Amino acid sequence: MTESYATATPAGGPIPGPVRVRFAPSPTGTLHVGSARTALYNYLFARHLGGSYILRVEDTDVARSSLEHEQSILVDLAWLGLQWDEGPDIGGDHGPYRQSERSEAGIYRLAAERLLNESKAYYCFCSQERLEQLKTETLARGDMPKYDRCCAAIPPDEAAARVAAGEPATIRFRVPDTAIEVTDIIHGRTDFSSEVIGDFIILRSDGGVSYNFAVVVDDIAMEITHVIRGEDHLTNAARQVLVFQAFGHEPPAWAHHSLIMGPDGGKLSKRHGATSVGEFRRMGYLPSAIINYLALLSWSPGGEREKLAKEEMVAEFELQRVSKSPAIFDIQKLNWLNGLHIRDLAREEFHLALAPFIGDAGSGVTPGREGAKASEATPGRDAAAALGVTPGQLAVAEAAVQTSLVTLADANGQILEFFTATPLAVSVDAASPDEESVAAELGEEGSAAVLEMASARLEELPAAAELTAGTVDEAVDKARALIKQWKKSCKEADIPPKRLFRTLRIALTGRGSGPELPFMLAGLGRDSIRERLEAAKPYAK
RNA sequence: GCCCCCAUCGUCUAGUGGCCUAGGACACCGCCCUUUCACGGCGGCGGCGGGGAUUCGAAUUCCCCUGGGGGUACCA
Numbered sequence: 067m068t069e070s071y072a073t074a075t076p077a078g079g080p081i082p083g084p085v086r087v088r089f090a091p092s093p094t095g096t097l098h099v100g101s102a103r104t105a106l107y108n109y110l111f112a113r114h115l116g117g118s119y120i121l122r123v124e125d126t127d128v129a130r131s132s133l134e135h136e137q138s139i140l141v142d143l144a145w146l147g148l149q150w151d152e153g154p155d156i157g158g159d160h161g162p163y164r165q166s167e168r169s170e171a172g173i174y175r176l177a178a179e180r181l182l183n184e185s186k187a188y189y190c191f192c193s194q195e196r197l198e199q200l201k202t203e204t205l206a207r208g209d210m211p212k213y214d215r216c217c218a219a220i221p222p223d224e225a226a227a228r229v230a231a232g233e234p235a236t237i238r239f240r241v242p243d244t245a246i247e248v249t250d251i252i253h254g255r256t257d258f259s260s261e262v263i264g265d266f267i268i269l270r271s272d273g274g275v276s277y278n279f280a281v282v283v284d285d286i287a288m289e290i291t292h293v294i295r296g297e298d299h300l301t302n303a304a305r306q307v308l309v310f311q312a313f314g315h316e317p318p319a320w321a322h323h324s325l326i327m328g329p330d331g332g333k334l335s336k337r338h339g340a341t342s343v344g345e346f347r348r349m350g351y352l353p354s355a356i357i358n359y360l361a362l363l364s365w366s367p368g369g370e371r372e373k374l375a376k377e378e379m380v381a382e383f384e385l386q387r388v389s390k391s392p393a394i395f396d397i398q399k400l401n402w403l404n405g406l407h408i409r410d411l412a413r414e415e416f417h418l419a420l421a422p423f424i425g426d427a428g429s430g431v432t433p434g435r436e437g438a439k440a441s442e443a444t445p446g447r448d449a450a451a452a453l454g455v456t457p458g459q460l461a462v463a464e465a466a467v468q469t470s471l472v473t474l475a476d477a478n479g480q481i482l483e484f485f486t487a488t489p490l491a492v493s494v495d496a497a498s499p500d501e502e503s504v505a506a507e508l509g510e511e512g513s514a515a516v517l518e519m520a521s522a523r524l525e526e527l528p529a530a531a532e533l534t535a536g537t538v539d540e541a542v543d544k545a546r547a548l549i550k551q552w553k554k555s556c557k558e559a560d561i562p563p564k565r566l567f568r569t570l571r572i573a574l575t576g577r578g579s580g581p582e583l584p585f586m587l588a589g590l591g592r593d594s595i596r597e598r599l600e601a602a603k604p605y606a607k
Numbered sequence: 608g609c610c611c612c613c614a615u616c617g618u619c620u621a622g623u624g625g626c627c628u629a630g631g632a633c634a635c636c637g638c639c640c641u642u643u644c645a646c647g648g649c650g651g652c653g654g655c656g657g658g659g660a661u662u663c664g665a666a667u668u669c670c671c672c673u674g675g676g677g678g679u680a681c682c683a
Contacts, residue, residue, distance in 0.1 A: 092683045127682055194681070201680090210609040210679060236681055253612070262610050262679080270681040277683050301611055301678045324613075324676085331675065359619095362632090366620055370631045389613095389620075392676060396618050399633045409646080470645040567642030579643040 085117025087292045089143075089150070090281070092124045093136035096342040099395070100296065100326045100334060102146060103360040107323060108294045109148045110361070110383035120288060121153030123164045126275055131166075142343040146353045147376055160288040165280050174275035177283045177313075178237050178268055182222075186312045187268060189225040189235040190217040212264030213238065237269040239279070241308060248303045251292075251321040251385045258304040266305060278302055282309040285318060294321040294385070297392075321385050324364055324392040334395050350423055350474030351400065355407040359400045363393040373406050401472045408471050413538070416468055417461070423474045424449035424460075424481060455485055458533025458541075462589030465538050466581035484581060484589060507578075512561040513569040514606040519555055520570060521599050523548060530591025538588070545587035573602035 089105040091097070112119035121143070125131035140155060152158025162168055169175075181187035190213075201211040217225075218240065229235050246258040268279035275283075281302075285293065293303075300322045310317040328338035340346055346356055358374050366389075367374065367382045374382075411419060450460040463484040467477055507513075526548050528541045549566075556566050567583060574586055574595065587595065 090683090094683075124683060130682075190681095197681085205608070205679095208608045212679085256611070258611075264679090267681050272681075274681080276681070281683090296677090297612065298677055299683090302683090304611085322612085327676075329618085333676080362619065364619085366631095368621095370621080372619095372632055391613050393620090394618060396633070399619065402633055405646090467645095564642055569642095571642065577643090579645095581644085583642075 085112060085115045085291050086120065086289050087112050087117065087294055088120040088122050088285070088288060088290050089148075090122045090124045090295075091139050092127065092130075093132060093139060094127060094130040095135055096344050097139045097142040098334075098341055099343060099346070099356075099360065100341075102142070102148075102343050102356070103326065103363065104295055104323070105143060105148050106146070106357050106360055107321075107365075107383075107385075107388070109150075110379055111292065111294060111321075111385060112151075113380040114383045117291070118151045119148075120158065120160070120290075121150040121163060122284060122288070123154050123166075124277070124280065125164055125166045126169065126277070126280055128166075128274070136164075138344065142347070145347060146343065146357055148357070165275070165284065168280075168284065169273075169275055173287070174269065174280060174283055175273070178275075178279070181239070181268070181312055182237065184312075185222070185240070187237050187239050188218055188222070188265075189220065189229055190238045190265075190267070191220075191225075191228065191233060191235050192216055210262050212262070213266070215265060218265065234271045236267045236271050238265040239268050239305075239309065239312070241265050244308075246304045246307055248300070248307060248320055250300070250303075251319060252323060252388050252390060253300070256300070258301070260304075260308065263305055263308070268309075278305045279309060282306050282313070286310070286313060286315050290318050292319045292321060294323065297322045297324050321388070323388055324390060326363060327392050327394045329394060329396075331394065338395070339397065348475075350476065351404050352407045352411075352419065352474070355400065355404040358407065359403050362399075363395070364389045373403065405472050408474065409469055411468070413461070413465065413535070417464055417535070420464060420474055420477055421449055423478050424452065453482070453485060456530050456533055456591075457535060458537065459485070459530050459589050459591060461535040461538045462533065462541060462585055463581075465542070466585035466589065470581075480581070483575075483577075484586070507568055508572055508602060508605045509607050510565060510569075511607060512556075512559075512565045514603070515559060515561060516552075516556070516566050516569040517573060517599055517603050517606050519552055521596065523551075524592050524596055524599075527587060527592045527595065529593060533588075533591070541588035542584050545584040548587070549584060569606070573606075574598050 087108045089101075089108045091101055091105075109119050111117075121140075123136055125136065136154070140153075143150070150156070152160060152163065154161075154163040157163075162171065178187060182189075192213075196216075197213070200214055204211045217238070225235070241260050241263050244260050246260055248256045248258065250256065266278060267276050269275055284290075303320050303322070307317050326334045328334045330338075334341055340349060343356065347353075354375065357376060357379070361374065361379050361383075362372065365383065365387055367379075367387075371378075408416070408419075450457040453460065455463075460481070463481045464477070466484060467480040470480070471477055527545060528537070533541055552566055553563055556563060568578075571580065571583060571586070572578065574590065580586065590598075
């Protein structure tokens with residue numbers, strides 16, 4: 067009921083047919099989180115209304131565009147789960163979906179000629195030097211730079227003759243003297259005067275189409291009903307409304323969302339840290355967390371929920387609930403959400419998501435949250451083998467760290483430590499101040515008794531070879547039960563529970579902190595535990 | 608310079624004239640749980656940029672200022 071915009075033009079007239087939106091990236095770089103958010107809003111809007119979400123590649127800037135960039139953008143988009151209904155790779159009824167191909171097909175040339183014939187456009191023979199000078203002069207005078215219509219009055223016959231003779235020319239749009247109204251779903255109505263808009267170029271002298279023209283021609287051809295994009299395009303909308311009118315076509319409904327800023331309030335850029343989706347992927351962020359976070363930057367669902375799955379966002383997304391003000395990218399909140407999404411993963415999903423980050427991918431390094439080297443993943447490698455443990459052991463370690471991760475990349479260090487934490491004997495000899503104080507704790511009264519007690523019942527724990535991914539819970543439960551019994555025995559022997567836990571942890575790992583003890587006991591394996599316990603005995607009291 | 612947009616805790620936001628001594632979340636700080644860390648629970652800190660106007664009553668409407676952002680290309 068609040069979705070009347072779906073079936074109505076800004077003016078109130080009905081838009082025939084279903085909702086069609088497009089995400090139109092320019093393949094001049096990798097997918098930026100800001101663009102990803104635009105894609106996300108388009109996706110959510112279309113899915114919410116059962117419409118179509120189209121991917122159109124705006125590669126008319128030949129010098130800066132590349133197929134490699136296009137590829138990586140498609141990969142990142144798909145990785146985020148924002149699958150499109152029509153696009154350059156899968157086709158559709160309104161193709162081609164690459165502007166370079168549309169240009170080759172003569173689509174823009176033809177459209178420009180139509181305007182030429184109707185006198186809504188004209189050839190311009192001004193040199194770039196003259197244009198440059200004109201701009202400088204206008205700026206010096208304190209006015210808005212704007213083409214002076216030097217060539218607007220050239221008779222069409224004469225112009226055509228000059229073009230035929232080979233004189234380089236651009237085609238300019240003849241901006242009518244009129245008030246322009248842009249009605250935006252997010253912003254409401256904005257008025258522009260065509261006075262501030264100069265006759266802009268629609269076809270370059272090299273035959274290439276320019277942005278403001280290509281967009282309109284394509285949006286008409288592709289039957290786009292809603293244009294959802296960044297606010298940096300708001301003033302472009304004024305120009306584009308004019309072109310729509312020149313073609314006698316009703317403009318689509320507009321929705322210009324705010325831009326993402328860096329922590330210092332400036333436009334989000336590399337100096338603020340990671341900005342591309344690919345970087346976040348390599349740092350160990352989950353796609354579900356990224357789109358959740360991106361959606362929340364500007365949009366909020368009705369209630370007070372923060373963690374949302376894609377399906378929930380689709381069900382509730384509404385453009386009128388998108389905020390008008392710019393949003394600052396806050397990595398802390400992304401971190402928080404990423405942790406929540408990681409904890410939501412089923413064991414198997416988690417294992418799969420983790421694979422590229424375990425073993426070789428980061429061996430030797432424990433990437434910190436901040437300065438994480440965006441190490442390239444090596445998914446082909448078998449993670450357990452790389453660590454020298456059984457798949458079952460790895461499964462236990464994964465289960466142990468799942469609740470404490472911020473990013474997937476953090477797992478490598480934690481899992482590595484799970485298996486390779488320096489046992490006490492070595493630790494004491496190394497005697498770094500930190501380890502020394504931990505080792506000293508082993509001298510506490512009762513530790514010897516604890517070690518004896520533990521050694522005596524190790525058979526109740528699974529051996530490393532017996533563990534499988536499917537028996538993780540079983541193994542951990544066994545360890546829990548055993549600990550419970552040890553606890554009981556300690557009580558009888560008048561040994562405080564704390565002594566039990568501390569002694570075992572230190573004997574097993576040489577550290578004062580780490581994963582929960584039941585997981586350590588289950589994952590390390592019977593033999594390894596026995597060895598470490600024995601090694602600790604000489605130091606216990 | 609000119610045009611356009613925006614303005615609630617440090618950050619993301621709820622809030623569309625009285626329900627607001629402004630709600631939630633991240634971060635931060637305490638406490639609890641706990642062998643540690645994390646998770647979880649409880650509590651705290653903290654905000655309507657400034658000035659006018661309309662109104663019985665304004666975070667909510669209007670104007671001005673200030674601040675921030677965007678645009679001003681033969682880039683998109």
